[in-house]
Each structure stands twice: as structure tokens, then as C-alpha cells.
Amino acid sequence: MDDVNTYDQQRDRFLERLLRSARGTFETFTVYMGHRLGFYATLAGNGWTTIVELADKTGTHRRYVKEWLEQQTSVGILEVEDTHADEASRRFRLPAAHAEVLAAPESLNYLAPLSQIVVGAVRPVPQVLEAYRNGAGVPYGDYGADLREGQAAMNRAMFLKLMGSEWLPSIPDLHTRLRADPPARVADIGCGLGWSSIGIARAYPKINVDGYDLDHPSVEAARHNAEDSGVADRVRFHVRDASDPALKGHYDLVTAFECVHDLADPIGALRTMLNLAGETGSVLVMDERVADVFAPHGSEVEQLLYGFSVLHCLPAGMAEQPSVGTGTIMRADTLKRYAADAGFCDVEILPIENFFFRFYRLKPVCPVS
Numbered sequence: 595m596d597d598v599n600t601y602d603q604q605r606d607r608f609l610e611r612l613l614r615s616a617r618g619t620f621e622t623f624t625v626y627m628g629h630r631l632g633f634y635a636t637l638a639g640n641g642w643t644t645i646v647e648l649a650d651k652t653g654t655h656r657r658y659v660k661e662w663l664e665q666q667t668s669v670g671i672l673e674v675e676d677t678h679a680d681e682a683s684r685r686f687r688l689p690a691a692h693a694e695v696l697a698a699p700e701s702l703n704y705l706a707p708l709s710q711i712v713v714g715a716v717r718p719v720p721q722v723l724e725a726y727r728n729g730a731g732v733p734y735g736d737y738g739a740d741l742r743e744g745q746a747a748m749n750r751a752m753f754l755k756l757m758g759s760e761w762l763p764s765i766p767d768l769h770t771r772l773r774a775d776p777p778a779r780v781a782d783i784g785c786g787l788g789w790s791s792i793g794i795a796r797a798y799p800k801i802n803v804d805g806y807d808l809d810h811p812s813v814e815a816a817r818h819n820a821e822d823s824g825v826a827d828r829v830r831f832h833v834r835d836a837s838d839p840a841l842k843g844h845y846d847l848v849t850a851f852e853c854v855h856d857l858a859d860p861i862g863a864l865r866t867m868l869n870l871a872g873e874t875g876s877v878l879v880m881d882e883r884v885a886d887v888f889a890p891h892g893s894e895v896e897q898l899l900y901g902f903s904v905l906h907c908l909p910a911g912m913a914e915q916p917s918v919g920t921g922t923i924m925r926a927d928t929l930k931r932y933a934a935d936a937g938f939c940d941v942e943i944l945p946i947e948n949f950f951f952r953f954y955r956l957k958p959v960c961p962v963s
Contacts, residue, residue: 850867883895
């Protein structure tokens with residue numbers, strides 16, 4: 595009887611878990627709708643709002659707006675002023691604390707773009723299923739603009755606010771070089787929409803930055819972002835493969851922010867970074883903060899990252915063959931092995947605190963003891 599009770603309890607807990615997951619999935623997709631349709635931005639700027647007011651201000655259909663507002667209220671994202679009011683006069687509000695998360699792009703707590711990443715990750719699911727069957731991959735471009743733009747928007751405030759106030763100043767010799775003359779040169783590998791490159795340039799007004807990425811739409815967007823940020827005279831973006839040994843130049847700092855795990859040939863890319871830095875330059879890698887070893891019942895961050903890996907990072911990394919197939923979960927020892935194979939003498943894990951990311955300094959030359 596005890597075995598039967600234990601089985602029933604485990605089954606019921608698992609059923610409840612899957613139901614919670616399904617609710618969370620639908621909630622994420624409705625957050626995406628509120629983000630993309632401008633509902634959150636409008637609510638954040640207008641306080642108590644009726645169905646008609648929100649529909650008219652966003653150019654959307656009133657019946658759909660009613661359904662979305664009620665769903666958002668039912669899950670606790672929005673507040674309703676008077677549930678007994680008639681439909682025409684019933685007013686809804688986005689609480690200020692929720693507005694920071696959903697409608698404040700400059701905040702480090704801005705999380706609405708996460709919904710874009712999730713939507714983008716599931717966009718080519720039929721192709722992902724086929725890749726699992728045949729061992730091929732899914733090209734990055736097939737995930738569409740939502741994933742590309744969502745990831746950039748998620749990291750934007752962090753790159754613009756923390757790059758020059760916390761991260762790089764915590765590395766004294768590098769901080770000094772970036773402020774000194776002659777002006778330092780920086781290469782940003784896998785720059786995406788350019789916010790990491792722009793963040794470095796804004797933090798250090800003397801330097802020049804070259805951002806490299808293989809995705810044409812990302813580079814085009816990065817160029818526009820540099821223009822809008824007023825740094826296009828010092829920040830240039832190029833469509834180039836980071837693992838291409840023909841990529842030449844000498845840089846005082848070479849960076850790779852949240853991209854090494856996506857590369858089909860990370861060793862080749864790190865070897866290029868080593869050549870670009872030479873013996874006197876610095877190499878900095880930021881990647882996911884995951885556990886040192888695989889274990890069941892991983893942290894919530896690792897559980898989230900495994901989801902991205904299954905659907906996006908691994909299939910995208912496998913699209914170009916041959917591929918090492920890293921996936922999102924690149925543990926510290928894996929990066930150290932890649933770095934050693936690329937010719938680096940050591941990897942230092944930097945004491946920079948971040949909930950999602952770990953920072954590594956790859957050393958081209960080790961001091962002689």
C-alpha cells in the first residue's frame with residue numbers, strides 16, 4: 595500500500611507540474627503579445643485604462659483587447675479597478691513594479707524581451723525535430739527577428755550600464771589601458787546587434803571598436819544602433835566569420851559576449867582571438883553561468899538554459915558542419931579545454947558577480963616562474 599501511495603503522490607505532483615508549465619507557457623506567449631502590440635508601454639504611460647482606450651491607442655480590435663486584459667488580470671500581471679463595473683467603464687492598470695519589468699527598456703530588470711526569445715526559439719520547431727532525426731542543424735536566420743532582437747534587447751541595458759561601471763573597471767590593467775593613449779583598439783567577436791561594442795565605446799571615449807558577426811541582419815541593425823548612439827565614428831561593424839584565420843589586426847582587447855557556446859568551431863574562433871590579441875592584448879569571454887558538472891535537479895537558471903539549448907543553441911550550432919555541438923551549457927572546464935586547444939596558456943575566472951553570466955580572462959602568455 596505504501597508503494598501505491600508513493601506512486602500516486604509522484605504521479606499527481608508530476609501532473610500538477612506539467613499543468614503549471616502549460617500555464618507558464620501560455621503566460622509567456624501573452625506577455626509577448628502585450629510587448630509586441632504595445633499594450634504594456636501604453637498601460638505604463640496612462641494609468642487606469644479602459645478596453646476602448648487601450649484598443650484605440652494601440653490600433654487593435656476591442657474584442658481581442660478585452661480578452662487579453664482579462665487574461666492578464668487573471669494571472670496577476672494587471673489590476674482591475676472595479677470588477678462590478680460594466681464592460682465599457684471597467685478600467686485596468688499595470689502596477690509600477692510590473693511596468694519596470696515589462697515596459698522600461700533602460701532598466702536592468704527589463705524582462706519583456708525574454709518572451710521574444712522564447713517565441714523565436716519555437717519558431718522552427720518542425721526543422722528542429724528533423725534535425726534531431728538526421729543530426730543536421732537549423733540555421734540561425736531561420737529563428738527569425740524575434741530571437742535576434744529579443745536577445746539584444748535583453749542584454750542592452752546591461753551592456754550600456756555595467757560595461758563601464760562594473761565589469762571592465764574590475765580588471766585594473768585593462769581599465770587603465772582602455773583609458774590611456776594611444777587610443778586602444780577593441781575587437782568584439784559575435785557582436786550581434788552591437789550593444790556590447792557600443793557599451794564599451796561609450797564607457798571609454800578614446801577607443802575604437804570593430805564588431806564582427808556572421809549574421810547580416812544583425813550587423814545592419816548594429817550599424818543603425820551605433821549611429822543612433824552617436825558612436826559610429828569609433829565603432830564599425832563587419833560581416834565576418836570569427837573562426838576565419840584570415841581575420842587580421844592587432845587589438846588591445848578582444849571580447850566574445852555570450853556567443854562562444856553557439857559557434858560550430860569555438861576553438862578556431864578562440865585561435866583567431868588569440869592572434870588578434872597577440873602577446874600584449876587581453877581576451878575576455880562572457881558566457882552562461884552554469885554548474886561545473888552535470889547533475890539532476892539543476893538550478894532554475896540551468897533549467898532555463900537547457901530549454902534554450904534543446905530548441906535553439908544546439909541546433910543553430912550544428913547548422914554549420916563540422917561542429918563540436920557545444921550547446922548553451924558550456925561548463926567552465928569545456929571553455930578551458932577549448933582555450934588550451936586554441937593555444938592559450940591559462941583561463942582565469944574573474945570575480946564579477948552576475949546572476950546569468952560568468953566572465954573569463956584568457957591568457958595568451960603565462961608569466962615565467
